[in-house]
Amino acid sequence: MYKSMRSRSDVCFDIINITLLSIVLIVVLYPLIFVVSASFSNPLAVLEGKVVLLPVDFSLRAYEAVLKNNDILTGYKNTIIYTVVGTAVNLIMTIFGAYPLSRKDFIGRQQLTVFFMITMFFSGGLIPSYLVNTKLGLNNNFWVMIIPGAISVWNMFIMKSYFQSSIPDELEEAAFIDGASNICILIKIVLPLSTPIIAVLTMYYGVGHWNSYFTALIYFRDRAKYPLQLILREILVIHDMGEMTEGEVTASQELVAEGIKYAVIVVASLPVLLMYPFLQRYFVKGVMLGAIKG
Amino acid sequence: MGKSSLSKNVGTFRERGMKINFQAYRKNFDLYLLMLPVVLYFIIFKYWPMYGIQIAFKDYIATKGIWGSNWVGLKHFLRFFRSYHFGLVIKNTLGISIYQLVAGFPIPIILALMMNELQFPRFKKLIQTVTYAPHFLSTVVLVGMLTTMLSPRSGIVNGILKVLGMEPVYFMGEPGWFKTIYVFSDIWQNAGWNSVIYMATLAGIDQQLYEAAIVDGATKFQRIRHITLPGILPTAITLLILNTGKIMNVGFEKVYLMQNGLNLMSSEVISTYVYKAGLVGAEYSFSTAVDLFNSVINCLLLITVNRISRKTTDTSLW
Numbered sequence: 227m228y229k230s231m232r233s234r235s236d237v238c239f240d241i242i243n244i245t246l247l248s249i250v251l252i253v254v255l256y257p258l259i260f261v262v263s264a265s266f267s268n269p270l271a272v273l274e275g276k277v278v279l280l281p282v283d284f285s286l287r288a289y290e291a292v293l294k295n296n297d298i299l300t301g302y303k304n305t306i307i308y309t310v311v312g313t314a315v316n317l318i319m320t321i322f323g324a325y326p327l328s329r330k331d332f333i334g335r336q337q338l339t340v341f342f343m344i345t346m347f348f349s350g351g352l353i354p355s356y357l358v359n360t361k362l363g364l365n366n367n368f369w370v371m372i373i374p375g376a377i378s379v380w381n382m383f384i385m386k387s388y389f390q391s392s393i394p395d396e397l398e399e400a401a402f403i404d405g406a407s408n409i410c411i412l413i414k415i416v417l418p419l420s421t422p423i424i425a426v427l428t429m430y431y432g433v434g435h436w437n438s439y440f441t442a443l444i445y446f447r448d449r450a451k452y453p454l455q456l457i458l459r460e461i462l463v464i465h466d467m468g469e470m471t472e473g474e475v476t477a478s479q480e481l482v483a484e485g486i487k488y489a490v491i492v493v494a495s496l497p498v499l500l501m502y503p504f505l506q507r508y509f510v511k512g513v514m515l516g517a518i519k520g
Numbered sequence: 521m522g523k524s525s526l527s528k529n530v531g532t533f534r535e536r537g538m539k540i541n542f543q544a545y546r547k548n549f550d551l552y553l554l555m556l557p558v559v560l561y562f563i564i565f566k567y568w569p570m571y572g573i574q575i576a577f578k579d580y581i582a583t584k585g586i587w588g589s590n591w592v593g594l595k596h597f598l599r600f601f602r603s604y605h606f607g608l609v610i611k612n613t614l615g616i617s618i619y620q621l622v623a624g625f626p627i628p629i630i631l632a633l634m635m636n637e638l639q640f641p642r643f644k645k646l647i648q649t650v651t652y653a654p655h656f657l658s659t660v661v662l663v664g665m666l667t668t669m670l671s672p673r674s675g676i677v678n679g680i681l682k683v684l685g686m687e688p689v690y691f692m693g694e695p696g697w698f699k700t701i702y703v704f705s706d707i708w709q710n711a712g713w714n715s716v717i718y719m720a721t722l723a724g725i726d727q728q729l730y731e732a733a734i735v736d737g738a739t740k741f742q743r744i745r746h747i748t749l750p751g752i753l754p755t756a757i758t759l760l761i762l763n764t765g766k767i768m769n770v771g772f773e774k775v776y777l778m779q780n781g782l783n784l785m786s787s788e789v790i791s792t793y794v795y796k797a798g799l800v801g802a803e804y805s806f807s808t809a810v811d812l813f814n815s816v817i818n819c820l821l822l823i824t825v826n827r828i829s830r831k832t833t834d835t836s837l838w
Binding site: 233235236239240243244246247250251253254255257260272273274275277319323325326329331333338341342345347348349350353354355356357358359362373374376377412433437438440455458459461463484487490494495498499502503506 | 547548550551552554555557558559561562564565566567568569570571572573575586631634635637638639643646647649650651652653654656657658659660661663664665667668669676708712716739740741772773777794795798799804807808811812815819822
C-alpha cells in the first residue's frame with residue numbers, strides 16, 4: 227500500500243541494499259560451497275587448483291579414506307559420547323540450579339545469585355583449575371570432559387529468567403494446593419512448558435561439546451580418548467604448519483593428506499549443520515533470553 | 521520481571537512464602553536438595569581454584585602443596601613485567617582486540633539494518649540462514665579451512681594470485697597477516713550470528729512510528745536515522761561495554777591453532793603465553809601470576825567502562 231508513496235531515493239536504497247546483501251551472501255557461502263565441492267572432487271584436481279565452484283572429476287575417494295581412518299572413527303565415537311553425556315549432565319545441573327533460583331519463596335536466592343555471579347567475573351585461572359582437576363583424579367580421565375564444565379552460570383541465569391517470565395505462578399500454586407511436591411511441579415508442569423529454552427540450551431551446550439578441543443588438549447595423553455576435534459587438529463592444522471619451513475613431504479603423502487582434508491571438514495561439521503535448520507526457529511528467542519539479564 | 525497487576529493484587533504463593541520463613545524452609549526442602557549438587561560444583565570447580573591463586577605469590581612445589589610452598593611476594597609478577605615477552609603479549613593482545621572491536625563491532629549492526637529493510641521474506645530468510653551457519657563450525661574446522669585455502673602451494677587464494685601474475689603469499693606464516701586473518705575470519709564466522717540480537721531488537725520497535733514517518737514523507741534513510749538507530753542504541757551500547765571489558769581477553773582456542781613458529785611475533789597473546797609457560801613449561805607459579813594480572817585488569821576494565829557508560833549514557837550492566 228505504500229508503493230505509490232515510495233520516493234526515488236527509496237528505490238535507490240533498495241537496489242543498493244539488495245546488491246550489497248547479495249555480495250554478503252556470496253562471501254559467506256562461497257567458502258562453504260568450495261569445501262563441499264572439493265571434498266567430492268578428485269584430490270589431484272583439488273591440489274592442482276582446478277576446483278573453483280563445482281566438483282571436478284567427481285570422486286568419493288576422500289570419503290573412503292576418511293571412513294577407513296581409525297583415528298577419525300574413534301574420535302567421532304568419543305565426541306558423540308562426550309556430547310551426549312555432557313549435554314545431559316549440563317541440562318540436569320542447569321535445571322537443578324535454575325528452578326530453585328526462580329522461586330521467590332526459596333530463601334537464600336539472592337545470596338546464591340551473588341555466589342554464582344562472582345564466578346562469571348573472576349576465576350582461578352588455568353593452572354589453579356588444572357591443579358584441582360589433577361588432584362581429583364580427572365587428569366587423563368573420561369570425566370574431565372564432563373564434570374569441570376558441568377554448568378554454565380550464564381545459561382543457568384537464562385533458564386531462571388525463562389522460568390520466571392514464562393510460567394505463571396498460579397499454575398504452580400494450584401498444583402501445590404493439590405498436594406504436589408516441588409519436584410513433582412518441576413517435572414510435570416514447569417519442564418513441559420519450557421521446551422523452547424530447553425531446546426536452546428541443548429543447542430548451546432551440545433555445539434559447545436562437539437566443537438571444544440581445549441580441555442582434551444590439556445588433560446588427555448591417551449590417544450584412544452581423543453575427541454574428534456583433536457584428531458582434526460592433527461590432520462588439518464598441525465600437518466600444514468610444516469609447510470614452507472620443513473617442506474619435505476613427498477607428493478603422494480601430500481596428495482593423501484590434502485585430498486582428505488575437505489572431506490574431514492564436511493564429516494566433522496555435518497551433525498551440527500544437520501541439526502541447524504531444526505533449531506533455527508529458537509535462535510531469536512534464545513538470544514533474546516540471553517539479553518534479558520537475570 | 522513483568523508480573524501482571526492481577527498477581528500483584530492477589531499475592532502469589534511465591535510472595536506469601538517470603539513472610540512465613542521456616543515453613544518455607546520445610547516446604548522447600550526438596551529445592552535445597554536440587555541446589556546441593558550445583559553449589560558443591562561451584563565450591564569445588566570455581567572457588568577451590570581461587571584458593572590456588574596464592575601460588576602466584578609463592579614458589580609452588582608439588583610435594584609441598586599449595587599451602588606449604590614458600591611465599592616469594594611479587595617475584596613472579598616482576599619477572600613478567602621485566603621480561604621481553606611482557607611488551608609483546610600485551611601489544612598483541614590489545615592489537616587483536618582493538619582491531620576486532622573496530623572492524624567487527626559495527627558489521628553485525630549494519631547487517632541487521634540491511635536485512636531489516638529487505639522487502640522479500642524469502643531472500644531475507646536465505647541470508648539469515650546462510651550468515652548464521654558458520655557460527656556452528658568448530659574453531660579447528662575454521663582454522664583448518666584457513667590453512668588449506670590460504671596454503672601457498674595448493675590453496676585457492678594463492679591460486680588466484682598466481683593467475684593474476686602475483687607472487688604466492690604464505691599468509692599463515694607472515695606475522696603481518698596474522699591479525700587481519702584472525703579478525704576477518706572471525707567476522708566471516710560470527711557477524712551473522714551477532715546480528716541476531718539486533719534483529720530481535722529491531723523487531724521490537726513500534727511499527728506505528730514507521731507508519732507515521734511515512735505519512736510525514738520521511739525517506740528510508742531518515743526513518744533509519746531517526747527511528748531505527750535510536751531503537752537499537754541501548755543494545756549496541758550494552759554489547760559495546762561487554763566487548764570493551766573483554767579487551768585484554770583474547771581467547772586461547774583460535775589463536776593457538778593459528779600460531780606457528782613464523783608468526784609468533786604477532787600471534788603470542790596472554791592466554792597462549794599462560795598456557796605455554798604453565799602447562800608446557802611447568803612454571804606453575806609464574807603462569808598463575810600472569811593469569812592473575814590479566815584477570816585483575818579485565819575486572820578493572822569492565823568496572824570502569826560500565827561506570828563511564830552509566831554516567832554518560834544511562835546504560836549499564838549493573
